[in-house]
Amino acid sequence: MKRLNSKSGCAVEVTLSVMGGTWKPIILFHLMHGPKRFGELGRLIPGITQRMLTLQLRELEEAEIVLRTVYAEVPPRVDYALTALGRSLQPVLVALRDWGNDYARSLGQDAGGVNTCHLPGNE
Secondary structure (H helix, E strand, O other), X not given: OOOOOOOOOOHHHHXXXXXXXXXXXXXXXXXXXXXXXXXXXXXXXXXXXXXXXXHHXXXXXXXXXXXXXXXXXXXXXXXXXXXHHHHOOHHHHHXXXXXXXXXXXXXXXXXXXXXOOOOOOOO
């Protein structure tokens, strides 16, 4: 398990060490809609490589934010879903999305020019 000691003494650093970066918040946002298979996540996130998706999912699993479930089927099936701890990040992720939309608008850009994220039930 990753050590959560903060160099700066700030809890924001701890949060970012768990779910920060380019890809993790996007992965988590898509998993808020429900369990997804690896290939489905890859299709939902253009630009992420299979290797990077694998690494990010492993780190989220290690942090107990994402649960990886392997089904004993042929061919094998693996689903990724948010744990209760992962679901507790929903307000943070929604705030990030809303801020991004507001920021794009403040620059005179239509939010439609940005890949808009939808919440479950609000699509």
